[in-house]
Amino acid sequence: MASGGLILGAGSLGRLWAACLPPGAAAFVSRPGQSPSLYCEYRLQTLQGSSVNVSVPWQSLPAPYTPAALLVATKAMHALPALKGISESLPKSTPIVLFQNGLGSQQAVAEAFPKRPVIAATTTEGANRPQPDVVVHAGRGTTWVGSLNAAGNEALTPVVEFLFNSGLQVEATADITLRLWQKLVINAGINPFTALLDCPNGQILKQPLYLKHIDGVCEELARLMNHEGMLTNASRLRADIEVVARATTHNTSSMRSDVQNGRATEIDFINGYVAHRCEALNLAAPVNRMLTEQVHSITNNH
Numbered sequence: 001m002a003s004g005g006l007i008l009g010a011g012s013l014g015r016l017w018a019a020c021l022p023p024g025a026a027a028f029v030s031r032p033g034q035s036p037s038l039y040c041e042y043r044l045q046t047l048q049g050s051s052v053n054v055s056v057p058w059q060s061l062p063a064p065y066t067p068a069a070l071l072v073a074t075k076a077m078h079a080l081p082a083l084k085g086i087s088e089s090l091p092k093s094t095p096i097v098l099f100q101n102g103l104g105s106q107q108a109v110a111e112a113f114p115k116r117p118v119i120a121a122t123t124t125e126g127a128n129r130p131q132p133d134v135v136v137h138a139g140r141g142t143t144w145v146g147s148l149n150a151a152g153n154e155a156l157t158p159v160v161e162f163l164f165n166s167g168l169q170v171e172a173t174a175d176i177t178l179r180l181w182q183k184l185v186i187n188a189g190i191n192p193f194t195a196l197l198d199c200p201n202g203q204i205l206k207q208p209l210y211l212k213h214i215d216g217v218c219e220e221l222a223r224l225m226n227h228e229g230m231l232t233n234a235s236r237l238r239a240d241i242e243v244v245a246r247a248t249t250h251n252t253s254s255m256r257s258d259v260q261n262g263r264a265t266e267i268d269f270i271n272g273y274v275a276h277r278c279e280a281l282n283l284a285a286p287v288n289r290m291l292t293e294q295v296h297s298i299t300n301n302h
């Protein structure tokens with residue numbers, strides 16, 4: 001029997017998708033060994049400012065149906081461990097749809113589950129959770145979806161059709177890796193500076209720390225992207241970063257928010273990924289490495 005989809009990770013983004021999908025179309029996966037209440041109840045603050053009550057069932061695995069998809073909405077460092085914890089109870093045909101920012105976690109999942117359909121999504125939708133039972137849809141965007149392996153190619157159309165039910169803007173892409181890189185560039189150029197300077201996005205642009213290091217960040221990124229077959233250059237990447245920093249001038253980045261709230265950041269999957277990949281290829285990446293270490297030094301997630 002085919003039925004609704006499952007969402008792994010009932011945080012900001014998972015709750016946004018669950019609230020936008022039609023009632024009954026999605027359930028949250030309960031953690032193994034945990035027996036939460038039957039429903040996850042919260043309020044969604046919409047883009048128009050209205051407040052909607054949302055009630056999403058918790059589902060333990062195995063589910064009594066074949067899920068249409070498993071949307072993985074954990075932070076990047078939790079995606080693979082969370083999936084390993086439930087994979088035995090998930091039908092092999094169920095597509096895994098990865099929503100993590102950055103790079104590295106998606107490849108790790110695709111390598112760990114080579115025969116399962118693995119799909120990545122990158123979204124410019126924005127959601128945050130000012131209180132445990134409130135999710136704010138903070139910004140409208142586009143969600144790009146593309147497969148990471150052969151099994152994912154076949155599953156892509158049904159997954160996109162499933163996500164369309166949310167009413168959010170969803171687009172299939174044949175090159176999701178390029179989209180993930182484009183988002184990583186923006187995150188690498190904004191997030192660590194906002195976290196280290198404890199300021200909103202737009203304010204980084206005149207800060208000495210940013211002005212001293214942004215060209216180094218972009219040169220290292222451009223060198224790595226060129227090596228990976230994506231033709232670009234540092235000045236173009238810097239221009240892209242600054243367009244987004246200005247367009248989101250008052251926004252608090254997820255990394256700044258994580259630091260403010262004492263949570264682990266995704267730095268290892270953003271600047272840390274760049275540094276790690278460069279070092280593996282004997283390409284120097286001292287600026288991305290330095291920013292990674294500085295963000296680690298103000299958090300506990302070494």
Ligand SMILES: NC(=O)c1ccc[n+]([C@@H]2O[C@H](COP(=O)([O-])OP(=O)(O)OC[C@H]3O[C@@H](n4cnc5c(N)ncnc54)[C@H](OP(=O)(O)O)[C@@H]3O)[C@@H](O)[C@H]2O)c1
Pocket residue numbers: 008009010011012013014029030031073074075076078081082083085099100101102123124125126127128129254266
């Ligand atoms: N929020 C956005 O607007 C947005 C936009 C684009 C991309 N993203 C990306 O989407 C991902 C999720 O972001 P987010 O803002 O939604 O993060 P979040 O609010 O921290 O949500 C992550 C959720 O995953 C849960 N989780 C962790 N391990 C789990 C496990 N083993 N089983 C079940 N649940 C588990 C966490 O539970 P606990 O809290 O109990 O640990 C948390 O509720 C990130 O990679 C982020 O970069 C987010």
